[in-house]
Amino acid sequence: MKIFNWIGTLWGGQIRFTTAMLFAVAFIAMFIIGGLVGVTHASPPTDLQQTDTYYIVAHIHYVLFGGTMLGLFAGMYYWWPKMTGRLLSETLGKWHFWLTLIGMNLAFFPMHFSGLLGMPRRIYTYSVELGVAGFNLVSTIGAFLIGLATLVFLVNLLRTYRRPVNAPNDPWGGATLEWAIPSPPPVYNFTVIPSVESRMPLWQTERHAPMAPLPDQPPAPIHVPGGSWWPMITAFGLPVMAIGALSHLIPVVIAGALVVMVGILPLGLRALRDVNGTRARGSPHEHGARQPQDGVLGVHRLGMPALRLAHLDVSGL
Numbered sequence: 001m002k003i004f005n006w007i008g009t010l011w012g013g014q015i016r017f018t019t020a021m022l023f024a025v026a027f028i029a030m031f032i033i034g035g036l037v038g039v040t041h042a043s044p045p046t047d048l049q050q051t052d053t054y055y056i057v058a059h060i061h062y063v064l065f066g067g068t069m070l071g072l073f074a075g076m077y078y079w080w081p082k083m084t085g086r087l088l089s090e091t092l093g094k095w096h097f098w099l100t101l102i103g104m105n106l107a108f109f110p111m112h113f114s115g116l117l118g119m120p121r122r123i124y125t126y127s128v129e130l131g132v133a134g135f136n137l138v139s140t141i142g143a144f145l146i147g148l149a150t151l152v153f154l155v156n157l158l159r160t161y162r163r164p165v166n167a168p169n170d171p172w173g174g175a176t177l178e179w180a181i182p183s184p185p186p187v188y189n190f191t192v193i194p195s196v197e198s199r200m201p202l203w204q205t206e207r208h209a210p211m212a213p214l215p216d217q218p219p220a221p222i223h224v225p226g227g228s229w230w231p232m233i234t235a236f237g238l239p240v241m242a243i244g245a246l247s248h249l250i251p252v253v254i255a256g257a258l259v260v261m262v263g264i265l266p267l268g269l270r271a272l273r274d275v276n277g278t279r280a281r282g283s284p285h286e287h288g289a290r291q292p293q294d295g296v297l298g299v300h301r302l303g304m305p306a307l308r309l310a311h312l313d314v315s316g317l
Helices: 002-010 019-042 044-050 054-084 090-116 133-161 201-207 230-246 250-281
Strands: none
Touching: 002 019, 019 044, 019 054, 019 090, 044 090, 054 090, 054 133, 090 133, 230 250
């Protein structure tokens, strides 16, 4: 679900392969490898062979390093201008990216093969007859490449720190409100709390004419759903399932699952009913809640984007 969700955010977009984007896309690719390799542990015969070997080390590092560090580096390059007012060097950033990506795959991918050949994890020495010396040499080279890439990143940080502030308010063409204020942000953020009316308020403001003021309307009442016992029923079923699974009692697991289903189905039906009821009555984020400064920024008065699904254009998907 998450892989398709992340890839779907790229679909139809005008992608620029900045350093942040390269790390973000590589994060998805490496996370896919880590996830698919992890699926093999669900088969008892293969899991028995792979347990406590370097195969597990390879899998977990594709998830932890590929799925965490690459994402963190993407965030660093993306948010550094907002935090400091300075843009990181894209040239050094791309060196950092390629050295990291190549080093990571050299370091961790051979571990799949050394693990399948029987190399156990958490050891500092091994027999030459095991036949994994070549794989371990490649992994060592990859580890040093990761270290070199990290040094390039640190040099980029220090080099940028010594430079004057050079980041514009919106260096990436972002659509959300944090890019509407100076970088780094002032302590008060906004002089006037903006009022959001769309998912992409900054793009809406830049690409369309200012919104004309609307006549005063009374704000629609906020609908608060009543209380319900169904969440308690669902919460009771979950520990029953856990106890059954830990005790290897399949009937108890099935009973807990049935209790959870009995609790979840009414919750889902109730949620759909409440959504339809709210849509029929009118959303609390209608134009009646607008403030005078809404003609400048199309934002909700609480500063939070208001999702208005009825206005989303999905014809191009």
